[in-house]
Amino acid sequence: MSSGWRDAWRDALGLRLALWYAAIFVASALALVALTYVLLSASLSRYDRETIESALVQYARAYMLGGPEGLAQELRDGNLAATPGPLFVRTLGPGQELVFFSMPQQWRRFDLSQLDTPRLSGEQTWAELDTGDGGDVLEVASVRLPDGTLLQVGKSTDRRRELLQRFRRVLFIDLALVVVIALAGGAIVTRSGLQPVRALAETVRGIVRTGRTDARVPPSNPGDTLGELGGLVNAMLDRIDRVVTGMRGALDNVAHDLRTPLTRLRGIAEEALASGDAQRMRDALAECVEEADRVDTMLHTLMDISEAETGTMALRREAVPMAELVQQTMDLYEDAAEAHGLELTADVADGLVVSVDRARLRQVLANLVDNAVKYTPAGGRVHLQASQDGSEAVVRVRDTGAGIEPDELPRIWERLYRGDRSRTTRGLGLGLSLVKAIVEAHGGRVSVASTPGESSEFELHLPLQAPDLSTM
Numbered sequence: 001m002s003s004g005w006r007d008a009w010r011d012a013l014g015l016r017l018a019l020w021y022a023a024i025f026v027a028s029a030l031a032l033v034a035l036t037y038v039l040l041s042a043s044l045s046r047y048d049r050e051t052i053e054s055a056l057v058q059y060a061r062a063y064m065l066g067g068p069e070g071l072a073q074e075l076r077d078g079n080l081a082a083t084p085g086p087l088f089v090r091t092l093g094p095g096q097e098l099v100f101f102s103m104p105q106q107w108r109r110f111d112l113s114q115l116d117t118p119r120l121s122g123e124q125t126w127a128e129l130d131t132g133d134g135g136d137v138l139e140v141a142s143v144r145l146p147d148g149t150l151l152q153v154g155k156s157t158d159r160r161r162e163l164l165q166r167f168r169r170v171l172f173i174d175l176a177l178v179v180v181i182a183l184a185g186g187a188i189v190t191r192s193g194l195q196p197v198r199a200l201a202e203t204v205r206g207i208v209r210t211g212r213t214d215a216r217v218p219p220s221n222p223g224d225t226l227g228e229l230g231g232l233v234n235a236m237l238d239r240i241d242r243v244v245t246g247m248r249g250a251l252d253n254v255a256h257d258l259r260t261p262l263t264r265l266r267g268i269a270e271e272a273l274a275s276g277d278a279q280r281m282r283d284a285l286a287e288c289v290e291e292a293d294r295v296d297t298m299l300h301t302l303m304d305i306s307e308a309e310t311g312t313m314a315l316r317r318e319a320v321p322m323a324e325l326v327q328q329t330m331d332l333y334e335d336a337a338e339a340h341g342l343e344l345t346a347d348v349a350d351g352l353v354v355s356v357d358r359a360r361l362r363q364v365l366a367n368l369v370d371n372a373v374k375y376t377p378a379g380g381r382v383h384l385q386a387s388q389d390g391s392e393a394v395v396r397v398r399d400t401g402a403g404i405e406p407d408e409l410p411r412i413w414e415r416l417y418r419g420d421r422s423r424t425t426r427g428l429g430l431g432l433s434l435v436k437a438i439v440e441a442h443g444g445r446v447s448v449a450s451t452p453g454e455s456s457e458f459e460l461h462l463p464l465q466a467p468d469l470s471t472m
Contacts, residue, residue, distance in 0.1 A: 017186070017190040017193070017194070018183065018186035018187045018189075018190045019186065020186075021182065021185065021186035021189055021190065022179070022182035022183045022185070022186040023182075025178070025181075025182035025185065025186070026175070026178060026179055026182050029175065029178045029182075030175070033171050033174075033175065037164070037167065037168070037171070040164070040167065041160075041164060044160045044163065044164070045160070048139060048155055048157070048160060049126075049139065049141075051155065052087075052139060052140075052141045052153050052154065052155050053124075053141060055087055055089075055153045056124070056141050056143060056151065056153040058074070059071055059074060059075075059089060059151060059153060060143060060145060060151050062074035063091065063100075063145065063149065063151060064145065064146075064147075068091065068099055068100045071089070071091065071100055072100065072102075075089060075102055085155070085156075085159055086104045086107075087102075087153055087154065087155055088102070088103045088104075088107060088138060088140065088152070088153065088154035088155065088156075089101075089102040089103075089151075089152070089153055089154075090102070090103070090112070090115070090151075090152045091149050091150065091151050091152070092116070092149065092150040092152075093148070093149060093150075094147075094148030094149065096116060096150075099149065107138060107156055109131050110129045110130075110131060110138045111129060112129070114127060114129055115127055115129070115140055115142065115152055123143070123144060124141060124142070124143045125141070125142050125143075126139065126140070126141055126142075127139075127140045127142065128140075129154075136156050136157050136158040136161060137156070137157045138154050138155070138156050138157075139154055139155055139156075139157065140152050140153070140154030141153055141154070196217075196227060196229070196230050199217055199218050199230070200217050200229070200230060200233055203215050203216065203217045203218075203233075204233075207237075213237060213240050213241040213244055214241060215237070216234050216237060217230040217233050217234050217237075218230075219231075261291055261294060261295045261298070262295070264291055265288055265291050265292070265295075268284045268287050268288055268291070269284060269288060271284065272284030272285075298430065301430045301434055302430065304434055304437070304438075305430065305433050305434050305437045308434075308437030308438050308440070308441040313360075313437075313438075313441050315356075315357040315360065315441060315442065316357050316358075316359075317355050317356060317357055318355070318356075318357075318358060319353050319354075319355055320353065320354055320355075320356055320358050320361070321352070321353050322348055322349075322352040322353065322354055322386045322393060322395070323348040323350075323352065323386075325358070325361055325362055325365060326346050326348050326365070326384050326386055327346070328362060329362065329365040329366055329369055329384065330344060330346055330384070332366060332369075333366075333369050333370065333373055333382075336373050337373050337382060340373055340376070340378060341378030341379055341380075342373060342376055342378065342379075342380050342381065342382055343380070343381040343382070344369075344373075344381075344382050345381065345382070345383045345384070346383070346384040346385070346386075347383070347384070347385045347386075348384075348385075348386040348387075349386060349387045349388055352386055352387070352388055352393055353464070354393045354462050354463075354464055355463070355464065355465055356442055356462060357442070360438050360441075360442075361438070361442075361462075363434070363438065364434075364435050364438050364439060364460070365384070365395070365397070367431040367432070367434060367435050368397040368435060368458050369382060369384070369397060370431070371431060371432070372397055372398075372399035372401060372456070373399075375399070375401040375402055376399045376400060376401035376402075377401065377402070380399065380400040380401060381399070381400050382397070382398070382399045382400075383396075383397075383398045383399075384396070384397055385398070388464070389461075391463060391464055391465070392444075392461045392462060392463055392464065393461075393462045393463075393464055394459065394460070394461055394462075395459070395460040395462065396457055396458070396459050396460075397457070397458045398455060398456070398457040398458075399455060399456055399457075400454065400455050401455065401456060402452070402453060403450045403451050403452040403453055403454055403455060403456050404448070404450040404452065404456055405452055406452070409448060409450065412432050412448065413432055413433055413436045414433065435458075439460055439461075439462065442462055442463070443462075443463050444460060444461050444462040444463060445460075445461050446458065446459065446460050446461070447459050
């Protein structure tokens with residue numbers, strides 16, 4: 001037996017499944033064999049009785065025509081071709097005296113006194129005689145002829161018993177072969193069926209042993225349940241890998257991005273301590289508080305981005321009218337736009353409702369409108385538009401600001417990236433990264449089109465219904 005088969009038999013689950021398969025297979029074969037045996041036995045018994053009845057009719061005719069001599073001649077001629085083997089034949093006169101008797105020597109052990117009971121004329125009855133040792137049975141049919149003679153014809157079950165005994169011997173041999181085939185078939189089917197499970201266990205074992213989450217279950221037939229399980233495990237590992245990678249990236253970013261504000265905090269504090277001036281110290285404390293708030297905002301934003309990108313952000317989806325979100329954003333930035341000398345307008349399709357996290361989508365619109373207001377010169381215009389396109393809601397934020405240089409467009413979604421025109425304004429460089437992460441967490445997408453010196457337009461595509469993100 002190969003090492004692979006030894007592994008299969010050592011596998012407790014595989015052994016149990018193989019034994020269950022073999023047990024069901026053998027039980028089914030036994031049931032079929034038992035049914036076949038019962039049907040065969042019944043068929044042979046019915047055949048014997050039909051033979052006896054046929055002989056009874058033929059011998060009764062011979063006796064009525066020729067008396068005992070005619071019956072004896074019929075037996076000597078052997079005209080009953082359908083009768084395999086010898087028969088018991090006896091006639092008793094009206095007074096129960098023996099008139100004719102024919103019986104093989106080996107059947108003499110049967111007690112014939114049980115057949116002496118008188119019968120009514122024309123009534124056919126059956127009797128079964130046994131030897132008392134559980135052996136053969138003599139089946140006898142009796143009929144009273146019109147002249148009062150009792151005619152009896154019988155046949156032993158010895159030939160039937162021998163035939164069934166040979167049949168049972170063959171069946172035992174066949175059943176032994178069935179057991180061997182069932183065990184071998186169970187082992188083959190179990191090994192083949194559990195192969196995806198073993199591959200899954202080996203993959204998980206490797207991940208536990210090495211800590212690497214880039215291992216994957218080898219693909220198998222995706223049409224069956226085990227193949228689907230392997231695909232789902234791979235999807236889960238992909239998601240875990242994204243989460244772990246995102247967490248590592250977030251920690252690396254936090255460690256890198258906190259260096260500058262912490263260095264600034266330390267510098268402000270050291271400078272204040274060195275000056276010894278009370279007012280200078282108060283001003284330094286105020287700057288430290290402001291810088292701490294900036295660091296806190298940076299940390300929260302970075303964590304939000306990381307959660308959204310790795311799929312761990314908890315979204316409280318609800319049906320939200322788009323007009324309501326746009327109006328709330330307009331109310332929030334109306335004063336700022338007026339202070340900058342800008343025209344803030346909106347156009348929302350009637351009855352447009354999206355399934356989103358209200359707070360998160362409000363955060364997205366606020367970031368886009370905030371950037372538009374911040375980088376659009378006085379006299380300009382910021383316009384919000386929301387419409388439906390098939391199964392999606394399309395939200396556009398357009399401004400007549402400075403625009404974005406073509407070489408900067410691919411990088412504006414990166415964390416902490418700030419273009420040349422934005423370096424003169426205060427900010428973290430995380431707003432657009434957060435916008436992209438939240439929109440994609442909702443199953444949507446975001447794009448931008450810009451003409452430097454003229455305008456920029458950000459376009460959001462959001463599904464009207466919550467998508468099944470488990471397949472994404």
